[in-house]
Amino acid sequence: MPAVVLLTVVACQSQAAEAPAEATAEPSGVVTWAASADRMADGVAGRSYRLVVHTSVGGTGVRVRLSNAFGDRPLTLDSVYAGLQKQRAELRPGSNRRLTFGGARTVTVPAGHTVWSDPLPGRLPAATDLVVSLHSPDAGGPASGHWMALQSSYATQGDHTAEESGAAWTIPTGSWFYLDAVSVRAPAGTGAVAALGDSITDGWQSTADLNRRWPDYLARRLQRTDTAVKGVANEGISGNKVLADGPGPSALNRLERDVLSQPGVRTVFLFQGVNDIKAHTGVTADDLIDGYRGIVERAHAAGKCVVGATVGPFKGWHEWDPAAEAVRQEVNTFIRTGGLFDAVTDFDRVLRSPYDPARMLPALDGGDHIHPNDKGMQAMADAVDLTALDCDSDR
Numbered sequence: 001m002p003a004v005v006l007l008t009v010v011a012c013q014s015q016a017a018e019a020p021a022e023a024t025a026e027p028s029g030v031v032t033w034a035a036s037a038d039r040m041a042d043g044v045a046g047r048s049y050r051l052v053v054h055t056s057v058g059g060t061g062v063r064v065r066l067s068n069a070f071g072d073r074p075l076t077l078d079s080v081y082a083g084l085q086k087q088r089a090e091l092r093p094g095s096n097r098r099l100t101f102g103g104a105r106t107v108t109v110p111a112g113h114t115v116w117s118d119p120l121p122g123r124l125p126a127a128t129d130l131v132v133s134l135h136s137p138d139a140g141g142p143a144s145g146h147w148m149a150l151q152s153s154y155a156t157q158g159d160h161t162a163e164e165s166g167a168a169w170t171i172p173t174g175s176w177f178y179l180d181a182v183s184v185r186a187p188a189g190t191g192a193v194a195a196l197g198d199s200i201t202d203g204w205q206s207t208a209d210l211n212r213r214w215p216d217y218l219a220r221r222l223q224r225t226d227t228a229v230k231g232v233a234n235e236g237i238s239g240n241k242v243l244a245d246g247p248g249p250s251a252l253n254r255l256e257r258d259v260l261s262q263p264g265v266r267t268v269f270l271f272q273g274v275n276d277i278k279a280h281t282g283v284t285a286d287d288l289i290d291g292y293r294g295i296v297e298r299a300h301a302a303g304k305c306v307v308g309a310t311v312g313p314f315k316g317w318h319e320w321d322p323a324a325e326a327v328r329q330e331v332n333t334f335i336r337t338g339g340l341f342d343a344v345t346d347f348d349r350v351l352r353s354p355y356d357p358a359r360m361l362p363a364l365d366g367g368d369h370i371h372p373n374d375k376g377m378q379a380m381a382d383a384v385d386l387t388a389l390d391c392d393s394d395r
Helices: 214-224 251-260 274-278 285-301 322-337 347-351 374-383 386-390
Strands: 030-034 038-042 047-054 059-067 075-077 079-087 107-109 114-116 120-124 129-135 142-146 153-157 171-173 179-185 191-197 229-236 265-271 305-309 343-345
Touching: 030 191, 047 179, 059 079, 059 107, 059 129, 107 114, 129 179, 142 179, 191 214, 191 251, 214 229, 214 374, 214 386, 229 251, 229 265, 229 386, 251 265, 251 285, 265 285, 265 386, 274 285, 274 322, 285 305, 285 322, 347 374
Parallel strands: 030 229, 191 229, 191 265, 265 305, 305 343
Antiparallel strands: 030 179, 038 142, 047 129, 047 153, 059 114, 059 120, 059 179, 075 107, 079 129, 153 171
16 A cells, blocks of 8 residues: 555664764665755744655655755754645655664764654655755754745644644645655666756746656656666756855755765766856856856766756847857757767757747746746646666766
8 A cells, every 4th residue: 555655664762862963874775856055044943844755766665865964053853754645744654654863863964964753664666756854953143945936844842743633734835845855766777867957947937846847757757768777866956056055055065065975876867058148247157167167077077977968049038139149059069069968958949939049938838937847847847858878977
């Protein structure tokens, strides 16, 4: 029965008071869900969060990664559970299980660090709505999380993490707090792709709560296809740039934590640049290409291959002008023909209007002329050559 797949056997769990972040080893599995952390508003002591995430690859030994990357003080989490969603904040009966950290129920994450939980027994199917509930008695200072989740999650005051009822979870939130990745032990040879991007990858203008970001559509394609790459990590941050910090550290500065450190990642899918271009800060095509080159070199050094995607059209967006369009065209020509990437996906070709190539095709436009709608998101995912995601990184 699906309600008991996550954790049919509960091992005897240690009552040790607390585990330091270093006590939990890095996992050797495959990332099944991720969301890049950023600086949030100050954390609230005594608050609990019930966070709903949609997985990609299935497997056993579920582990979660908790983030205090942007904190200015240690963060204690004294109760963390994982279960399966029934509806809204209510969990499927019998599915909620406590997570431990080095055998302990409590973990303290130092400022600037992340920590992985111990694996849970049992199997988590692919494409599952997993619910992670966590409580911190001492949260304060900047919280780490992902503000634009496009997914309804819940909060409450006090520790209600063990409860499967949704009755106490009366505070809705559209953000994820302190949770930035989930991994599983998948069949041998299974890998993952990490999509490094901005608000288009983050899913803005796609329908909330329905998992219609383009990486979600890609995950569904991968599940239906005979390929070794099954996991998808969505590492998009709205407003993010390749070269400059802003909303989130730049792609160059967050590459290690958000992408290269994720277990099982075989391929980096790089789709960024429009925010650098439209900001009119003097960034040239050569500047952006140098940024791409830095990402590719570091990814290759880590044994990953890199798929590059062309920058989509955005005429009609208030920051568009002919000068920005000229930079976009120069950058896209390099992505297509420069030979930097192991493979290329031409999102510009997929999204542009045949009548005005600087503008998005109206049927795919989410309404603001830069972010695709659900149909556009699916068209992007359908354009990805799945065989390219398992490419040879020996370069």
